[in-house]
Amino acid sequence: MNEIVVISGKGGTGKTSITSSFVALESQNMVIADCDVDAADMHLITKPEILDQEDFYSGKVAKIDSDNCVQCNQCINVCHFNAISIINNRYVVDPIACEGCSYCYKICPVQTISMKNRLAGEFYISKTRFNNILVHAKLGIAADNSGKLVTKVREEAKDIADEERVDYLLIDASPGIGCPVVAALTGADFVVIVTEPSYSGLHDLSRVLELTKKLKLKTACILNKADINIEIAGKVKEFLNRESIPILAELPYDKKFTEAISKGKTIVEFDNGIIREKIENAWKEIKNKVT
Amino acid sequence: MQVAIASGKGGTGKTTLSVNLSYYLAREFTRDGQKVLLADLDVEEPNSGIFLNGDVTHKEIKYRLVPKWDESLCTLCKRCANICQYNALAFIGISVVIFPELCHSCYLCSDFCPENALPMVRHRMGELIKYKINDSFDFVESRLDIGVEQATPLIKESKKFIEKSKNQYKTIILDSPPGTSCPVIEAVKDVDLVILVTEPTPFGLYDLKLAVDTMRELNKKFAVVINKYGIGNNDIDNYCKDNDIQIIGKIPHMQTAASLYSGGKILIDKIPEIQKEISTIANNLQNIIIKS
Numbered sequence: 001m002n003e004i005v006v007i008s009g010k011g012g013t014g015k016t017s018i019t020s021s022f023v024a025l026e027s028q029n030m031v032i033a034d035c036d037v038d039a040a041d042m043h044l045i046t047k048p049e050i051l052d053q054e055d056f057y058s059g060k061v062a063k064i065d066s067d068n069c070v071q072c073n074q075c076i077n078v079c080h081f082n083a084i085s086i087i088n089n090r091y092v093v094d095p096i097a098c099e100g101c102s103y104c105y106k107i108c109p110v111q112t113i114s115m116k117n118r119l120a121g122e123f124y125i126s127k128t129r130f131n132n133i134l135v136h137a138k139l140g141i142a143a144d145n146s147g148k149l150v151t152k153v154r155e156e157a158k159d160i161a162d163e164e165r166v167d168y169l170l171i172d173a174s175p176g177i178g179c180p181v182v183a184a185l186t187g188a189d190f191v192v193i194v195t196e197p198s199y200s201g202l203h204d205l206s207r208v209l210e211l212t213k214k215l216k217l218k219t220a221c222i223l224n225k226a227d228i229n230i231e232i233a234g235k236v237k238e239f240l241n242r243e244s245i246p247i248l249a250e251l252p253y254d255k256k257f258t259e260a261i262s263k264g265k266t267i268v269e270f271d272n273g274i275i276r277e278k279i280e281n282a283w284k285e286i287k288n289k290v291t
Numbered sequence: 292m293q294v295a296i297a298s299g300k301g302g303t304g305k306t307t308l309s310v311n312l313s314y315y316l317a318r319e320f321t322r323d324g325q326k327v328l329l330a331d332l333d334v335e336e337p338n339s340g341i342f343l344n345g346d347v348t349h350k351e352i353k354y355r356l357v358p359k360w361d362e363s364l365c366t367l368c369k370r371c372a373n374i375c376q377y378n379a380l381a382f383i384g385i386s387v388v389i390f391p392e393l394c395h396s397c398y399l400c401s402d403f404c405p406e407n408a409l410p411m412v413r414h415r416m417g418e419l420i421k422y423k424i425n426d427s428f429d430f431v432e433s434r435l436d437i438g439v440e441q442a443t444p445l446i447k448e449s450k451k452f453i454e455k456s457k458n459q460y461k462t463i464i465l466d467s468p469p470g471t472s473c474p475v476i477e478a479v480k481d482v483d484l485v486i487l488v489t490e491p492t493p494f495g496l497y498d499l500k501l502a503v504d505t506m507r508e509l510n511k512k513f514a515v516v517i518n519k520y521g522i523g524n525n526d527i528d529n530y531c532k533d534n535d536i537q538i539i540g541k542i543p544h545m546q547t548a549a550s551l552y553s554g555g556k557i558l559i560d561k562i563p564e565i566q567k568e569i570s571t572i573a574n575n576l577q578n579i580i581i582k583s
Contacts, residue, residue, distance in 0.1 A: 009336055011469045012302010016494065038470030039299045039498040060376060080397050096476060096509070101376050101397030141501075141508045144473050147440070175301040175469055176335035179392075179440040198553030200306065200338040207336060210437045228546075229553035253549070258522045261492050 001161050002290040003169045005035075005188040007212075008195065009204030011175035014224040015194045017257050019172045020045040021268040021279045022286075027130045029166050033157035034136040035150045035184040036174040037121065045266055048126030048134045056137065058120040058148040060100035066090045068112035075104035075113060096142050121149050125156065133160050147183030150174075154184060168287075175204075177211050185212070190290045191219040192248065197226060197233035205236065209243060219245055220289065222282055226250040249282035251275060292580045293463045293482040299498030299505075301469035303490045304518035304542065305333070307552055308572075309466035310342045311559050315569045316462050317428035320577070325461040330431040330453055332478045333468040334417060334445045340432045341555045345422035351452075353433070354413035355444045357394045358401045360387040364408035371400035371409055392440040417445045419452060429460075442474040450477070471505040479506075484579060485513040486539070486572075491523035496530060503536065514579065516572060519544040539579070540572035 006022075008015040016036075023032055023046055034042040062083070064075070069091050076084045076091070083097035084104065093104075095118075105113045123137035135157040137149050154171060161169040173184035185191065191212050195205045205221075212219045221240055226233050233250075240247060252275070260270035268276045296309045313329035321327060331339040358371075358380070365387065372380045372387070379393035380400060391414050401409045417435040424430050433449040435442055446468075457463060467478035479485050485506055489499040499515070506513040513536075517527055520541040531538050542548075542565060548558055559566040 008301075010302060010338070011300065038472050039301070039494075039501060041300070041494045041497060044493050044497055078398070078402075099395050099397065101395060101399050102374070103397055103399045103402075106374065106399065106403070139472055141504050142471070142476055176442070177437060178335050178435065178442045178474070180472075182440055196553070199341045199555040201553070203338060203341060204336045207437060214438055225549075229550050232553055253546075255522070258492055261494060262523050264493065 001167060001169060002189045003158070003171065003187055004190045004192065004286060004290065005171040005173055005185055006192045006194060007173045007181060007185070007208055008175055008193060009177065009208035010195070010201050013194045013196045013201060014257065016041050016045070016172060017261065017267055018194055018222060018224070018279065019170060020266045022170055022283050023128065023132065024130055024266040024268050025280060025283050026168060028132055030132045030168040030170055031157050031161040031164065031166050032128070032132060032134045033153050033169065033171045034134065035153050035171050035180070037137045037139045037149045037153065037180070038174055040136050040138065042134065042172055043126070043136055045261065045264060046128035046130065046134055047264065048128045050124050050126045052125040054123055055119055056121045056123050056149055056152060057117040059118045059144065060102060060115040061095050061098050061118045062093045062100070062102070062104050063114050063116050064091050064093055065112045065114070068110050070110050072109060074107050074109065078103045078107050120144065123149065123153055123156070125160070133164065135160065147179035150180045150183035151186070154186070177207055181211070185215055185217060188217050190286065191217045192286065193219060193221045194224055195221060195236060196224050197229045197236050199232065202232065202236050202239065206239065209245065218289070220248050220286070221245050222248050223250045225253040228253045248285050249278045251278055292484070293465065294576065295465040295467050295479040295482040295485045296488060297467040297475055297479055297485055297502065298469055298488045299471055299502035300489070300494055303488045303495060305469070305488050306338045306466055307558065308486070308488050308516060308518065308542070309464055310339050311557060311565070311569050312572060313428065313464045314557055315559055315573055317425065320573060321427040321461060326427050326429060326459060328429045328431065328453065328460040328463045329466065330449065330463065331466045332433060332446050332449060333466055334433045334435040334442050334449070335468060337432050337434050339430070339466050342557055343422065343424050343430055345424040345430060347420055348423050349421035350418065352418050353416055353445055353448050355416055355448070356396050356411040357391045357414040358389055358409040359412040360389060361408045361410065362386070364406045366406055368405065371404055374403055375400055396444065419449055442468065443477045446474055446477045471501050475505070476509065479509065479511055483512065483583070484576070485511050486516055487513055488516050488518055489527055490519045491517055491525070491527050493526070495523070496526050499527065500530070503534070512583065514539045516540040516542065518542045539575035540568050542568050
């Protein structure tokens with residue numbers, strides 16, 4: 001089984017449009033993990049039927065029982081997250097600010113602080129309309145995304161991929177270069193970066209590429225909206241050439257991408273021409289490269 | 292006033308709005324030495340600077356504090372590894388190994404070590420650079436080092452830096468990271484208003500709903516700007532109407548805008564339709580702030 005991760009550095013380059021196309025093309029021989037748990041959009045296109053749903057707990061959160069509180073102020077003094085304040089003469093923990101370190105719990109002289117498990121979100125195992133399994137999640141409102149939910153989604157998907165003996169595990173990761181991205185990249189066999197020919201795209205591409213180099217991951221690129229600025233597209237290609245990163249496809253800027261999303265379709269279902277052909281070829285090439 | 296520009300979904304136009312709005316406010320809404328500050332808090336992928344030229348007026352490396360093992364004092368009691376909630380310390384053989392990317396700088400291990408063998412020391416996370424763009428416009432960029440995983444502490448430090456000089460500015464615009472989790476929450480904390488930028492597609496709508504839920508949970512005052520208006524459908528207009536959410540601007544979708552953006556250009560100088568909409572947003576902002 002091969003683990004393929006799609007990332008972008010910059011948001012809005014078309015990562016989910018392209019990933020969902022691979023889902024449609026490969027169908028049953030694939031398990032998908034939507035690791036963009038902050039803004040998971042894959043289900044809007046793949047319309048999954050939820051088979052299993054679970055709460056996801058991660059880390060702790062402090063709770064003060066004010067009945068026994070002697071108002072010694074020690075908890076406020078030791079908290080480095082400014083999570084405890086006095087409201088209406090009671091000591092109260094702000095659960096959003098609390099990072100669950102348990103310092104207050106350890107220091108409280110009357111043991112009136114307890115540490116509770118923190119509900120960080122929900123995760124789902126679903127079957128998409130392409131008959132493959134999608135593991136996805138919804139981060140709790142204002143919850144911490146240290147990468148643990150991402151790891152949970154990825155590991156769960158990997159277990160299913162092994163059980164079902166499919167050839168591919170496809171992972172849609174979030175923008176950026178921080179913990180959620182590193183968590184999605186862990187264990188990858190192959191990384192596809194979706195980029196666009198803008199200075200912002202190029203800047204973010206170079207940062208995310210530095211990360212995949214650091215993690216020693218085999219990487220290739222898809223240049224989306226390639227005709228939006230020919231001059232910068234040239235610079236992106238020059239840069240990728242210098243870095244010896246192959247370009248799997250150059251896709252045109254086309255309204256059809258938005259129209260497809262608006263109709264709840266993947267672009268390869270919506271277009272039967274050059275766009276479909278290019279994405280099909282890119283997916284074939286990815287398969288060649290990983291096996 | 293401090294305004295954060297945020298969005299659930301990435302790539303909806305946060306940076307475009309941040310840069311053009313700041314530029315416009317600095318040009319049209321300042322007089323007698325008043326200034327605007329734009330701060331790029333999307334520290335993982337800071338892009339505002341691509342659109343701006345200026346002189347560096349200040350530069351500093353940003354650190355946070357993590358424990359450092361002092362082998363000569365340690366008695367290998369393992370208390371530190373047992374109490375750390377983040378698995379940021381581990382005993383391997385007869386040494387303590389510290390993982391700075393897992394550490395939350397809570398001081399628990401350091402303060403509870405009976406031998407004082409874990410002093411807190413500086414750990415580099417990135418850098419902050421301040422630029423003067425023109426007499427009425429300053430710009431601060433914070434940039435996370437590659438391989439540093441936690442964005443939130445750098446955002447927190449950057450906000451402390453901004454706080455120190457906030458009285459110099461009539462308006463402060465914060466270009467925030469995408470998503471709805473901790474980095475965003477840190478970025479929007481203590482601002483007067485959050486502008487959520489979205490695009491009229493099902494992805495834009497779904498991620499906007501998540502962002503709205505987050506702002507409501509945080510009790511933040513917010514308003515919506517729809518970018519790329521004209522692509523997709525009217526679902527965002529309807530959603531905002533049904534939920535009493537104020538739309539303070541609709542930036543039209545234009546191919547010329549996309550191509551100028553890709554070349555790192557300010558749009559309001561080149562496209563009158565966009566300047567007009569940015570001006571509407573600026574006026575709406577003033578009204579909201581005056582009312583509150």
